[in-house]
Amino acid sequence: MKKVLSLVLALALVLGCMSIAGAEAPKTKLVVWSFTNELQGMIEKYYAPNHPEIEFEFQIYPTDGSAYETKVDNTLGVPDAAVSEEAPDIFTLEAAFVKHYVESDFTGNLKDIGFTDDELAVAFPVMAQIGQNSNGIQKGLSWQSTPGVLMYRASLAEKYLGVKSPEEMQEKVKDWDTFLETAEELKTASEGACKMVCGSGDIWNAYQYQRSQGWVVDGKLNIDDELLDFEELCKTLEQDDLTQKAGAWGETWFAGMRGEIETLAYFLPTWGLHYTLKPNCVAGWDAENPDSEENIKNATENGTYGDWRLTDGPVAYSWGGTWMGINAAKAAAADDVKKAAMHDLIKFFTLDDDFLTQYAADSGDFVGSAKAVETILANGGTPNPFLGGQDHYAIFAKAAALANGSLMSEYDSTINDLWDKFVTTPYTKGEVTNVDDAIAEFKNQVKSVITTIEVD
Structure with a gap:
């Protein structure tokens, strides 16, 4: 009888372990809002395939008639709505209104999700300055410099x-x-x-x-x-x-x-x-x-x-640019895993040397990291036939x-x-x-x- 009981317990233990091993680990969900599909396309092409642990939800609201700003204001301006599942964790800001939002309480300090001074130092000063509030707090970073x-x-x-x-x-x-x-x-x-x-x-x-x-x-x-x-x-x-x-x-x-x-x-x-x-x-x-x-x-x-x-x-x-900012309310409520996911996503697109070098080669865009630009120039620059071969x-x-x-x-x-x-x-x-x-x-x-x- 003892042997039978031991066998049953052992079998139950094995089946339990198999069930745990076979269960899919819970994903971290990031809600991303923007006014064009540019960032969504970049995430789907360059980031999401290598990060199956992240579930992305994208919402696009046009800037026509200030629709995007109205949606952001009506969501982040209401405490319960600001922390709702539908509210953005990360949202984009264009030059026309970036300063309005970095000066507001809607956007969070990027250091609150793990950014360090050493990381931020590689961004071009002009783009970093625009993404700061009047107290010098970094609230936005851009993958572009313009x-x-x-x-x-x-x-x-x-x-x-x-x-x-x-x-x-x-x-x-x-x-x-x-x-x-x-x-x-x-x-x-x-x-x-x-x-x-x-x-x-x-x-x-x-x-x-x-x-x-x-x-x-x-x-x-x-x-x-x-x-x-x-x-x-x-x-x-x-x-x-x-x-x-x-x-x-x-x-x-x-x-x-x-x-x-x-x-x-x-x-x-x-x-x-x-x-x-x-x-x-x-x-x-x-x-x-x-x-x-x-x-x-x-x-x-x-x-x-x-x-x-x-x-x-x-x-x-x-002239111009697009910045990535964080919803201050959701960042404050996020656990360490989610904060790390937010940090990694923004860092990848705005400061990662390897990605920005590749993105520049693919798109021709001028990127926002001074370090990445140095790498591109050291590798031969970007001779442009439209400019008669000049390196833009x-x-x-x-x-x-x-x-x-x-x-x-x-x-x-x-x-x-x-x-x-x-x-x-x-x-x-x-x-x-x-x-x-x-x-x-x-x-x-x-x-x-x-x-x-x-x-x-």
Whole structure:
């Protein structure tokens, strides 16, 4: 009887062990929200296959009509909703509203999920600064860096300015005074046929980085002296007929890219090269087969493919970007396993040297880790046939290292629009002859729209 009982117990023990061994380990669930499917595609391609222990749930909400921001606010702004299963653990932030969220309590300190100073140190300062709140707490990291440069047509520069290299072109645009002199020289040499830029508004995204301080300093509206010089530059460009007198994203803007009219240069960031300039270099660009021999031949023979070059321009600047942030409420409630999963995912996409090097090779994007960029340049860089073989990584790397992200504030989008509407547009068009009068009206508008800052 004892032998039978022992046999039964042994069998039960074996079956129990087999049951435990055969049971699937519980997965850690991460809910990821974004406004495009870009991050989802990256996770599914590069991360999820090697992390079966993670269950991902993706939600995409468009930015149209502020739908994404409204969804984030309505979820993270309600305590019970913020920690619900449907709420994001990780969510993306774009340049237009990243500062708003990193300054809020909705986003958590990345150190709370395990990030260290040594890890954070490899990010480009400009992107790290934008992802920090006013107290220097790191709340967002980006897999991209979006430095901007001057992109110009080599054939026009040689024809009208005698310029034969990016180095020679840089001497023609090394500062804003020289930039204006070159615009005048171009007008004379081309008899007005070729314009320096499409419109004076084209230079804003670069010029704003000329400032020493941003729009808000110690809770007060700040108008940097550089902005007065900006207005005079814009006025001269417009009134001396040095531009196409057209705005960005319109038909005239794109016509210059295709070579249908002669526009020498564009101020654009990394994404502007790949997703704006290149696909608009010819009518009939084949977006489905961009690298096909037939498409490249058409773009070269009938467009401007291969005629573009990059140079630093008057100032290092940044334009755009996407940051990954964490839901502060869910991070605080998470156990160590989930915190580690959140940390590993964000670190992989924003700081991992091996991944970012591979991603750069696959996509051509300029990545957010200075260490990864050093690796890419050491391995031969990124010779680009669209740029006549020029290495776009080498040029962007200089701007990324110099641009000052601390200039950005959560109010930038609103204040920029008001400055353009009430100062730049009326002053450059001659509708207001005294810039001080325009600035006075601008201050009144800021005071009425933004009640949380002081306006003198």
